[in-house]
Amino acid sequence: DAGITQSPRHKVTETGTPVTLRCHQTENHRYMYWYRQDPGHGLRLIHYSYGVKDTDKGEVSDGYSVSRSKTEDFLLTLESATSSQTSVYFCAIRPDRGKKLFFGSGTQLSVL
Amino acid sequence: QKEVEQDPGPLSVPEGAIVSLNCTYSNSAFQYFMWYRQYSRKGPELLMYTYSSGNKEDGRFTAQVDKSSKYISLFIRDSQPSDSATYLCAMSITGANSKLTFGKGITLSVRP
Numbered sequence: 001d002a003g004i005t006q007s008p009r010h011k012v013t014e015t016g017t018p019v020t021l022r023c024h025q026t027e028n029h030r031y032m033y034w035y036r037q038d039p040g041h042g043l044r045l046i047h048y049s050y051g052v053k054d055t056d057k058g059e060v061s062d063g064y065s066v067s068r069s070k071t072e073d074f075l076l077t078l079e080s081a082t083s084s085q086t087s088v089y090f091c092a093i094r095p096d097r098g099k100k101l102f103f104g105s106g107t108q109l110s111v112l
Numbered sequence: 113q114k115e116v117e118q119d120p121g122p123l124s125v126p127e128g129a130i131v132s133l134n135c136t137y138s139n140s141a142f143q144y145f146m147w148y149r150q151y152s153r154k155g156p157e158l159l160m161y162t163y164s165s166g167n168k169e170d171g172r173f174t175a176q177v178d179k180s181s182k183y184i185s186l187f188i189r190d191s192q193p194s195d196s197a198t199y200l201c202a203m204s205i206t207g208a209n210s211k212l213t214f215g216k217g218i219t220l221s222v223r224p
Contacts, residue, residue: 033211040216041216042200042214042215042216042217043156043200043214043217045211048211050208050209056209058211090155090156096208098144098161099144099146099161099204099210099212100146100158100161101156101158101202101212102158103155103156103157104155105154105155106153106154106155
């Protein structure tokens, strides 16, 4: 998957607990993205990063935070997980030129 | 009106059929147009990438962009059971930090 690794692949957690998902790339791309995918909603952008320590919100950022302290790692944190955050989460990377996104394999998160 | 509209499907066709998948959009500033294919429990993978108007062909797949009508299409010739997947259109304006806008996807099933 284009040098992208997401971890964990599956996670079950309880409401109110913090959760961190990790995206690791080996392509040295500047742009990284976090999406969630839900039936009936398609892919929705949560947060994105355009460089180390440079991040911005997407369309569904409430309840999520991100950090990027190294080019290769982009972390997504659910500060206090809720059942509405049960979803499949995808990380994507993009080269500096062009608009092609390359996606990871996803993390299936269940919040009980 | 959503920026990108995609037929919700699902779509079921017999093997060997010609498949036509379509998206309409409202933002005339879109310049980059893509189709992604997503197999069950996998991340989306880039299938076709087009800049501005015109056609692009890759094997059995043809992507068409009609900017005057704000309409893009993906044609699959001689469809195969292995083409069974969800297909998402995506598009973007120019600009370094611009983001992709996705359609919700359509699930295609090719019957042997």
